Amino acid sequence: MxxxxxxxxxxxxxxxxxxxxxxxxxxxxxxxxxxxxxxxxxxxxxxxxxxxxxxxxxxxxxxxxxxxxxxxxxxxxxxxxxxxxxxxSRPRVRRRGLAFLCTVEGEYHLVGLKMFSELLRDQGWETVILGSSFSAESLSRRADALRGRRVDLLCISATMPSCLPLLVDTLEAIRTVPAYSRASIIVGGHAVTSRRWRDALSHGRDGALADFLARGYESALKFAASLNR
Ligand code: B12
Missing domain, CATH: 1.10.1240.10 (Methionine synthase domain)
Known part of the structure; x- marks a missing residue:
């Protein structure tokens, strides 16, 4: 064509x-x-x-x-x-930690997340793409297999603006799950451009719900590189 x-x-x-x-x-x-x-x-x-x-x-x-x-x-x-x-991909220089990646509940756009996972891996992260449409409960179940190991970085992708309420619920709940309690959280994807999303994710019960918000992956990679120095 x-x-x-x-x-x-x-x-x-x-x-x-x-x-x-x-x-x-x-x-x-x-x-x-x-x-x-x-x-x-x-x-x-x-x-x-x-x-x-x-x-x-x-x-x-x-x-x-x-x-x-x-x-x-x-x-x-x-x-x-x-x-x-x-x-x-470059020969791995260092191990930065364990990163879990998924899309928010109700979200099925996976390509951007897959690309971000490969870029993180190239930066030295051990990455696990969990898949699409993850709630706090399903994230918690996936962490059971870690047998005490903790997640260092959790990356959640969001394209559809309609997923915002479920994302807020997920982020409120996930901080109470021990495997994620020390994880830095990046929320990325097209939906993050809206002011409404930025406002909602910048305030939670105990501070910001996400540690970093990114429309594209460039700034998110810099943020990830600044962790675990
Ligand atoms: C492929 C596709 C699908 C596939 C996805 C399959 C799959 N396995 O991923 C399927 C068929 C499932 C799908 C379904 C739908 N889709 Co669709 N889809 C697309 C399409 C054509 C391409 C998506 C893509 O691969 N983009 C390329 C990637 C690389 O871009 P990206 O996801 O934006 O990621 C970039 C950044 O956002 C960032 N990023 C993304 N995630 C993350 C995460 C982190 C942590 C970080 C740091 C960065 C990051 O990285 C990338 C940098 O370039 C887009 C068109 C478009 N403009 O993107 C429409 C599009 C997104 N879809 C759209 C729509 C409307 C739908 C449906 C509602 C259609 C329907 N009526 O059923 C459903 C909704 C499903 C759902 N609830 O998720 C609209 C969304 C409009 C809107 N904003 O509301 C679009 C824009 C099409 C259009 N022009 O109208 N879709």
């Missing part, structure tokens, strides 16, 4: 989009191979894949592509995230 967009879309993104929308997985993977010849930075390569996903969202909202096209593209993009991280 020839992809035409009103705004500027980098050529590599356009090529990748054309391939995934033609349902041509191997050509999409070859595009990523070529992308990796010029992009040596993991975050930069992820930005191109993210731009493709956003473009697919626009096309889906306008009825140009179907839900099935979006599912196919997202699956290939998740595969490409693995390829990029395998090819560009």
């Amino acid at each position: 020839i992809v035409r967009a009103k705004h500027a879309v980098p050529e590599q993104v356009r090529e990748y989009l054309g391939a995934v929308l033609d349902r041509d997985r191997s050509s999409a993977l070859s595009t990523v191979d070529r992308m990796l010849e010029s992009k040596k930075d993991m975050a930069e390569a992820f930005n191109l894949l993210a731009a493709a996903q956003v473009e697919i969202g626009e096309m889906w909202a306008k009825g140009i592509v179907s839900v099935a096209d979006e599912h196919f593209a997202t699956n290939v993009t998740l595969e490409c995230v693995d390829i990029v991280s395998e090819r560009l």
Whole structure:
């Protein structure tokens, strides 16, 4: 498919989009191979894949592509995230601690979280992606398997603004679970841009509900790097 967009879309993104929308997985993977010849930075390569996903969202909202096209593209993009991280991750320098990552209850957008997990891993964190739609109760159950070990960093992704009330409940409850009592908490994702979210997460019963709020991953990575020095 020839992809035409009103705004500027980098050529590599356009090529990748054309391939995934033609349902041509191997050509999409070859595009990523070529992308990796010029992009040596993991975050930069992820930005191109993210731009493709956003473009697919626009096309889906306008009825140009179907839900099935979006599912196919997202699956290939998740595969490409693995390829990029395998090819560009640096030898591990240090162990920073254990990071758990999930999306908030009711949230099923997982790609941004997966990218953030790979970037954290490259920074030396041991990362575990728990999955989508996690409440405090399900987070607590997952911590049972740690047998006394504690989580150092909990990252929660939120795209849909409608998830805010459940996120507030989760964060209020999670601080009382011993495995998370010392964890730094980052809430990231598109929903965090709104003033309402920032206000709600900046105040809780005993102070701020989250330690760091991030729309994108750059500032969150700096925050994570500042921990456990
Ligand atoms: C793929 C997709 C889906 C897939 C997700 C599959 C999967 N396994 O992830 C499925 C089919 C499940 C889906 C469902 C829906 N979707 Co959808 N989806 C998308 C799409 C096309 C791409 C998402 C994506 O991969 N983006 C790329 C990633 C990299 O971007 P990102 O998630 O924003 O992450 C970035 C930052 O936010 C940050 N980040 C994200 N998480 C975290 C976490 C931390 C800790 C940090 C530090 C940073 C961080 O990192 C990334 C940096 O680039 C978007 C379009 C778009 N604009 O994103 C629509 C989009 C998000 N979806 C939308 C909608 C409306 C829906 C549905 C309501 C559709 C429906 N009627 O059912 C449901 C809601 C489901 C739910 N409750 O979660 C709208 C949301 C509008 C809004 N804000 O309200 C969008 C914007 C499409 C559109 N243009 O209208 N969707």
